[in-house]
Amino acid sequence: MTNAALHVARTGLDAQNERMRVIANNLANVNTTGFKRDRAQFETLAYQSITAPGAPSSADNKFATGLNLGSGVSIAATSRIDTQGSLQQTENALDMAIEGGGFFQVSQPDGSIAYTRDGSFTLSDQGTIVTSDGMPLEPQIQVPDGATKITIGADGTVSAQLQGQTETTTLGKIQTARFTNPNGLEAIGNNMLRETAASGAPQIGDPGTDGRGAVRGGNLESSNVNIVEELVDMIETQRAYEVNSKLIKATDEMLQYANQQL
Structure with missing residues (x-):
């Protein structure tokens, strides 16, 4: 289970790294004539279905929600924001x-x-x-x-x-x-x-x-890049990257503890 958590956290690092690249390109082109900023779009990766919703939980009952475990995230696309520049x-x-x-x-x-x-x-x-x-x-x-x-x-x-x-x-x-x-x-x-x-x-x-x-x-x-908006997105991306990094560290410590105690 912890190995799966490491994989999920890795996909989060990859996705946030790619989003930071999109933001960096926007900021690099803040003075490019006619440039339109890009926005990264995320999507979930495949889910592992442990218990399907509606499956029998007993002779007379069914699971209302089921149990599905996600395998991470990825960048699905980048969309160009075609708002008018000044x-x-x-x-x-x-x-x-x-x-x-x-x-x-x-x-x-x-x-x-x-x-x-x-x-x-x-x-x-x-x-x-x-x-x-x-x-x-x-x-x-x-x-x-x-x-x-x-x-x-x-x-x-x-x-x-x-x-x-x-x-x-x-x-x-x-x-x-x-x-x-x-x-x-x-x-x-x-x-x-x-x-x-x-x-x-x-x-x-x-x-x-x-x-x-x-x-x-x-x-x-002019470019339609808003520097303040991009900086806010950059901080948000950095925080998300840090959280995924901490998740990898925490999972590693859990694995280390299990190896020492079992």
């Missing part, structure tokens, strides 16, 4: 933030499309709007050389004043994607997410329509 003005015309649901589309080197909330865009040497890593925004928008007063409308319309013209010219329109289950998107690093079977297919359309948030030019979305 918008920060940057005075950079090509910076963008989505106020509401949706993701920018970015073309990957392998031709696939990734999705991001990070709107830190700039121009390539060819005048294409790209990420800081040089990956183009989809659909691609070309800004002519010498264009000034670039503006981005809430509906994703990109306009600029061209040389020799007094009125602004529309250069293109940004489209954003939304998903039935955005938590099903797979994080692949570099602030990028990838479509999966769990997320469903992307629903592409104009910003501000069908649940897609409006685009705010000259702004960036």
